[in-house]
Amino acid sequence: MTAVTDILHLLFTANLWQATLAAAVLLLLPALGGVISERSGVVNIAMEGMMLTGAFFGVVADLAWHNPLAATGVAMLAGALMATVHAVVSIQFRADQIVSGIxxxxxxxxxxxxxxNRIYGLQDVGHVGQSELIPYINVPGLDQIPFLGKVLFQQNVIVYAALIILVLTHVVLFRTRLGLRIRAVGEHPQAADTAGINVFAIRYGAVITSGLLSGLSGAFLAIGISNTFVPNMTDGRGYIALAAMIFGKWTPGGAFIACLIFGLGQAIYDNNSIIHVSPYLLSMLPYLLTLIVLAGVVGRSTPPAADGLPYVPGSE
Amino acid sequence: MPLGSVLLAFVVDGLLVGVTGGNPFAAYGALLCGGFGFICTQGENPVLQISNTIVFVIPLITTGVAVALPFRAGLFNIGAEGQLLAGAIACTAIGIKFSSLPSPILLPMVLIGGMVAGALWAGVAGVLKATIGAHEVVTTIMMNYVAQWFLRYLIVGGPLQLAPGTSKSSPIGAGARLATVLPNDNTLIIFGLPSSVYRVHTGLLIALAAAAIFAFLLWRTSLGYEIRAVGQSQKAARYAGVSVRRTIIVTMLIAGAFSGLAGATEIAGVDHNLTDKYFSDSTGFDAIAVALLGLGSGVGIVLAAILFGALHAGGSVMQADANISGNLVFILQALILFSIAANFVGAIRQRIPGLARPPTALPPEMPPAAPMMTEAAVPPVES
Amino acid sequence: MAHKRLKFLGVAAAVLMVAMACGGSPSGGGGTKQYKIGLVTDIGGLNDKSFNHLAYVGLEKAKSDFGIVDSVTESHSGNDYVPNLTSFASKNYDLVIGVGFLMQEAVGTVSGTFPNIHFAIIDGAGTDSTGKDLQHTNVQSLFFKEQDAGAMVGVISGMLEKQGKAKKNKGVISAVGGVSIPPVNHYIAGYKWAATMEDPGIKVEVGYSNDFTDPAKCQGVAKGQINDGSDILFQVAGGCGLGVLQAAGQAGLYSIGVDADQKAADPSVIASALKKVDVATYTAIQNVVKGQFKSGALTFSIANDGAGYAVDNLTLPADIQAELKTVQDKIKAGTLTPPADIP
Known part of the structure; x- marks a missing residue:
């Protein structure tokens, strides 16, 4: 019972929700990337790798140039480069997209x-200086709102950026011609092709966008939250983002809600010192939750119709 | 085709070593020594190297089968790792609980226990796929995480923990252990080293049997026919009277049993207890590469497992002897996957007029790429 | 052409002479044995920013001092420990070093197989599968009194807090552990004990991230502690713990690094608790080179300079410096003994 009351108490602290949002954004960016990629019909389980690559090259660039903005750009490009490999292999060579992702x-x-090992030798990777990190900024005025101010307006720049990207993704996907085209390519590429849409171009663009977003998330992790690269520091977040995408039924808003739930799980877990449950059992929760969702508790989640199918021009 | 893909991967990887200032020939020489015991220059014992490779190969064969079989049905089992852990957990729990039983009773118990646990773990994904259409890639990934955290819970603070402050279970009973091929004796010298260094255990026979059973099941039984039919086209299979739903569930159950068996043989043959080493195990993920490279034939899986087992064992020697990070092996593994998946070799061949062959995007025996949206995603309507 | 040939002959002659000098040296310099030392990391790998890295630093120092032949193998999974250790042992290395608590059972097994090869293990012993020390006569266990180092930084935290010289001064400090295992808990035990000794009313919050590699996880735990009023945060979580230092920096608080001197990691780092794995590794190699290998436990503590502290981005007041010296001397003399278990 103490665990329940502890968690209930925790739920009413602004700190918890501030941590939840930050943790959610780390997942949201690759999840949005996944939504865009899969909406265009290319299965993407490679967010983990793109994020890790972004994290690494972000640190490398920041150490070299001492400029977090430029380093973030490099991280995004590195993620995009990985995504391009995925795109070439799975769109051009029509390889199995899951294999390519793995x-x-x-x-x-x-x-x-x-x-x-090759760049820094068997020595320490080095720490990016404090002033060279992606900054945390309090939005003047708004950050003074009780509770919400702390949760929403005392965050890292990337968090604000991610929320804007979330809205943009939704608007582009569902309110613009481009979005219509992306979805058409993902649902019925043959028809889209007949209608004069360049299926390959749309798919390339979508996959590369997923790399940009995953790389951005990697930058947040490596030069926003921490200030160095640690091998395998992404720790499976790309896979959780994948789960969030499906949890959210391939929609940006749904993915965001899923990320918030996972982020909340992480934030509660981080405060485990006052919760008297095995932290390991607690860690299982997000995954069990996803399985329950998949089992249909909150309705079926159906992927885009042509998701995972390579497009062969002129077929059928 | 796969041979060409592997070669291409080695060439690209070698270029990477060269570009970053290493000597690819030294690296591959050491890799060859570490994996197969050939041309060892730094005093490695060739028999020991081969023995180490075989120890890695054993679970790779069994989990390779566990990925290859569902692949034939158009299912992508990324959950071999979680199923392996489930099998290892069950094997350990039974092996501890009934530790006093004699080997003829206990050994089958722990192995079958592992298979059942693995089957149940995979069965969740199978049932969700067959009934609701939940994609098995996602459900098996989730089940992997659940297994990993559950394992941690069990041996760190949970019921299987040996003692506070440890992260391991107590050892399984002597009757639950698989014998090593050579006696586990520190005083007996064989091939110049104490015979206990050769850790090859009788699980090798189990693994080879698994590959044989896989081939038999797939090509000589009606279930195998159904699996292949479902993999080719669910619609067609349904017209032919195959119950797609049942086939999916049964396939996943069998696959899980193989993975669970791999976990059980690791405990019974190598470790004898659950330890923190299982937190970092990646056999079930390497199995994906094994299954893809093995082209789904029993012999192919064994050969592919030997290649990846040798890479694993060779990576360490490569670092020790050639001072090239063992991580190169992972890059190599990824390149092999790319190369096979994308069939670069085939594409290159087509560009060169003299070598052009009829277009073969996929080998005829391989099912079309497992798409995210198969007909099963819409629950098959069956009477 | 002729020029080239001459050059070749010259090289050949030189090689021949060197070979003769080495092979046939009747006495003197050529006779010294070149020792072969193998190092096997645990799954953290060499770039773990923690003990694997430090062990490598010690190995490199020994290499330049003693002219040993060294070889390193990183383990990528727990399956690699036994084969990696066996590989060096089978090649008759003079010392095989296993880095880390996780390798205890593997060292126990392989040292039993090769009774004539010397082994050393950091943070552990050669054990059987039930965790019992096998006490093989060819295994040296390199243990650390992390509690000594933890106590020194605990003194700093306790005094800063008592004197109101920290940032918030609410009487709360904290530690973030990676996983609740002995080497981690020793640090925290000493820290809590010493801080309480200096400031009896202090509250020391302890949390675990259950991770050693993901800075975001440790940062989350740290932020939770900061919200609870923590003023000075001690990280005991390797690469993951870098997130703790970062969180303290963002909140404008103080932090304390671990294992190595982490001054450069963040300006908030006021001190580091040092566990000199490099010294231990170096010592183990030195013992072998000098023919003084001894089995059993070799414990590194403040008394033999195998543990300690570094003062980083803060100039400590004179009275704190004096107290540090007093406590250090008392621990060295054995009149103060920091506990190994969290009080």
Missing amino acids: AINIFAAGLTVFLV
């Missing part, structure tokens, strides 16, 4: 540690 994840894990 390969990217293994590749990124191996490559980053290999390069750490």
Whole structure:
């Protein structure tokens, strides 16, 4: 019973929700990337690898240039480069998109540690200086609102950016011609092609966007939240983002809610010193929750119709 | 085709070593020594290297089968790792609980216990796929995480923990252990080293049997026919009177049993207790590469498992002898996957007029890429 | 052409002479044995920013001092421990070093197989599968009194808090552990004990991230502690703990690093608790090179300079410095003994 009351007490603290939002954003960016990619019909389970690559090159660039903005750009490009590999292999060569995704994840894990050794020797990667990190900014005025001010307006720049990207993704996907095209390509590429839409171009764009967003999340992790690269520091977040995407039924808003739930789980877990449950059992919760959702408790989640199917021009 | 893909991966990987200032020939030489005991220059014992490779190969074969079988049915089992852990947990729990039983009773108990646990773990994904259409890639990934955290709970503060402050279980009973091929004796010298260094255990026979059973099941039984039919086209399979739903569930159950068996043989043959090493185990993920490279034939899986087992064992020697990070092996593994998946070799061949062959995007025996949206995603209507 | 050939002959002659000098040296310099030392990391790998890295630093120092031949193998999974250790042992290395608590059972097994090869293990012993020390005569256990180092930084925290020289001065400090295992808890035990000794009313909050690699997780735990009023945060979580230092910096508070001197990690780092794994590794190698290998436990503490502290981005008041010296001397003399278990 103490655990329940502890958690209830915790739920009414602004600090918890501030931590929840930050943890959610780490997942939200790759999840949005996944939504865009899969809406165009390309399965993407490579967010983990793209994030890790972004984290690594973000740190490398920041150490070299002492400029977090430029480093964030490099991280996004690195993520996009990985995404391009996925795009070429799965769109051009029509490879199995899941295999390609797994390969990217293994590749990124191996490559980053290999390069750490090669670039920095068997020494410490080095720490990015305090002033060279992506800053936390309080929004003047708004940050003084009781409760909400702390939760929403005392955050890292990336958190604000992610919330804007969330809205943008929703608007673009569902309110613009481009969004219509992306969804058409993901649902019925043959028809889209007939209607004059360049299926390949849309898919390339969508996959590369997912890399940009995953890389941004990697930058947040490596030069926003921490200030160095640690091998495998993404720790499976790309996979949880994948779960969030499905949890959210391939919609930006749904993915965001799912990320908030996972973020809340993480935030409660981080405050485990006052909760008297095995932290390991607590850690299982997000995954069990996803399974329950998949089992249909909150309704069926159906992927885009052509998700995972390579497009062969002129077929059928 | 797969041979070309592997070669291409090695070439690209070698370039990477060269570009970053290493010597690819030294690296591959050491890799060869570590994996197969060939041309060892730093005093490695070739027999020991081969033995180490075989120890890695054993669970790779069994989990490779566990990925390859569902692949034939158009299902992507990424959950071999979680199923392996479930099998290891069950094996350990039974092996401790009934530790006093004699081997002829206890050994089958722990192995079958592992299989049942693995089957149940995979069965969740199978049932969700067959009834609701939940994609097995996602459900098996989730089940992996659940297994990993559950394992931690069990041996760190949970009911299987040996003693406070440890992260392991107590050892399983002597009757639950698989014998090593050579006696586990520190005083007996074989091939120049104490025979206990050769850790190859009789689980090798179990693994080879698993590969044989896989081949038999797939090509000589009606279930195998149904699995292949479902993998080719669920619609067609349904017209042919195959129950797609049942086939999906049964396939996942069998696959899980194989993975669970792999976990049980690891406990019974190598570790004899659950330890924190299982937090970092990646056998079930390597199995995906094994299954893809093995092209779904029994012999192919064994050969692919040997390749990846040798890479694993060789990576360490490569770092010790050639001073090239063992992480290179992971890059190599990823490149092999890319290369096979994308069939770069085939594409290159087509660009060169003299070598052009009829277009073969996929080998004829391989099912079309497991799409995210198969007909099963819409619950099959069956009477 | 002729020039090239001449050059070749010259090289060949030189090689021959060196070979003769080495092979046939009747006495003197050529006779010294070149020792072969193998280091096997645990799954953290060499870039773990923690003890694997420090062990490597010690190995490198020994290499330049003693001219040993060294070889390193990183373990990528727990399955690699036994084969990696066996590989060095089978090649007749003079010392095989296993880094970390996780390798205890593997060292126990392999040292039993190779009774004539010397082994050393950091943070552990060679054990059987029930965790019992096998006490093999060829295994040296390198243990640390992390509580000594924890106590020194505990003194700093306790005094700063008592004197109101920290940032919030609400009487709360904290520690973030990676996983609740002995080496981590020793640090926290000493920290809590010493802080309470200096400031009896202080509250020391302890949390665990259950992770050693993901800075975001440790940062989350740290932020929870900061919300509870923590003023000075002590990280005991390797690479994960870097997130703790970061969280303290963002909140404008103080933090304390662990294992190595983490001054550069964040400006908030006022001190570091040092566990000199490099010294331990170096000492173990030195013992072998000098023919003084001894089995059993070798404990590194403040008394033999194997544990300690570093003062980082803060100039401590004179009275705190004096107290640090007093406490250090008392621990060295054995009149003060920091506990190994969290009080």
